[in-house]
Amino acid sequence: MPGLPTPSPGVDYSSYHETDSSSHYDSLSPLEKLVTKFKLTGTSSPDTVQRMASHDSNPAGTTTTTTTAYRGADGSPRKGIGRLNVSDPARNNLVAFLAEFVGTFMFLFLAFAGTQVANRIATVPGRSADTLDPSILILISLSFGFSLLANVWAFYRISGGLFNPAVALALYLVGGITLVRAIVVAIAQILGGLAAAGLVSGLFPGPLRVSTSLSNGTSVAQGLFIEMFLTAELVFVIIMLAAEKHRSTHMAPVGIGIAFFVTQLTGMPNTGLSACRCGANTVTGVYLTGGSLNPARSFGPAVVTGQFPTYHWIYWLGPILGALLAAGFFVILKRLRYRECNPGPDWEDMEKLHPQQGPHRHHRDGLDDVERVDTIDARAA
Structure with missing residues (x-):
């Protein structure tokens, strides 16, 4: 692997494909063990990797039984099942489809349920019908x-x-x-939004009151750009926290949730306490746009209620333009090599792995580098 120190000469790393002996492996330094594992990643079977992992957790060097979790009926390794040997894109896409359907359903079900409950709360006493309770x-x-x-x-x-x-x-x-x-x-995601809206409509009393719509004082053009800029803010946070790997990537859901919370406050989600004119129908309205930022979030309730305002588009x-705006800004930053502007702690981590390289090389995509740094630090402690 480029940039890693050269392993000790004279050590036959290929022998670890064939034997369970730990004598040579245990004599290696932590970094040499790391190089050995990465050397095996491209060619070894899952049980070879399991054998290497067992050496690390078994310093006494006793022989362990090779796992058979990834083997088929004939004893040969099953392709596309091993953690390091994924070779079945169709299966992966199926898993992604199921996860995104269930995840979108769970996300919007809880969000719609909270909105439905809040919309049953009356306005603050003494205020006009168009005055919204901030607590709602x-x-x-x-x-x-x-x-x-x-x-x-x-x-995630x-x-x-x-x-x-x-x-x-x-x-x-x-x-x-x-x-x-x-x-x-x-x-x-679109199917998940439909399912969530349908279930909330069936479980909760009264009409479904979670649709997104423009307030009486918000024009279609204003609504479009509000949706675009709010979506761009959310998408850029997602790209920088989740798509760009770094030491705090595991905390990305927190930042994403906070960003979405703030955008919802800005867009002011549907409260059902005022009315707007949507084509020939008067439906539950919102102040500004309803804070959709998500076609699946708006499409599901519209289908369930059968109410598509003329500006549903x-x-x-709006979210599509927001995604383009955020992605375009990120690409510009990437072309300008933004990592060199403010290296931060990730630069120090790359120093440990690649001390012979300049600062411009100390920012590499992927959490695997960070995990290797943590492993080196733990073994050196």
Whole structure:
């Protein structure tokens, strides 16, 4: 692997493919063991990797039994099952589809449920019907923000926890996912939004009151740009915290949830306490746009209620434009090599692995470098 120190001469690393002996392996330094493992990654079977892991957890050097979890009926390794030998894109896309469908459903179900409950609360006594209770806005915003936080955290290691076609588009544009994966998860997200809206409509009393719509004082053009800029803010946070790997990537769901909470406060989600004119129908309205930022979030309730305002398209075009804006800004930063502007702690981590390289090389994508640094630090302690 480029940049790693050269292993000790005279050590036959290929022998670890064939034997369970730990004598040579245990005599290596922690960094040489690291190089050995990465040398095996491209060619070894899953049980070879298991054998190497067992050496680390068994300093006494006793022989351990090779795992058979990844073997088929004939005893040969099963392709596409091993953690280090994924070779079945169709299976991976199926897993992503299921995860995004269930994750989007869980996210929007909790968010819609919180909105439905809040919309049953009357306005503050003494205020006009058009005056909104700020506590209701906070309740709905928290329902969306914390629901997204919890479910992104739960599904992050499965499919990435996107739950939004606009996010899928942005990640495709910046190279985070393939076009096929983006299409697959977008379909799953839309279906998940439909299922969530349908279940909330069936479980909770009264009409479904979670639809997004423009307030009486908000024009279609204003609504479009509000949706665009709020989506751009959310998507850029997602790209920088989740798509760009670094030491705090594991905390990305927290930042994403907070960002969504703030955008919901700005967009002011549906409170059902004022009315707006949508074509020939008067439906539950919102102040500003309803804070959609997500086509799946707006499409599901619209289908369930059968109410499509003439400007429903802004809840598709706005988030798409926001995704393009955020992705374009990120690409510009990437071309300008933004990592060199403020290296930060990740630069120090790369120093430990690649001391012979300049600062401009000490920012590499992927959490694997950070994990290797942590491993080296732990073994040296």
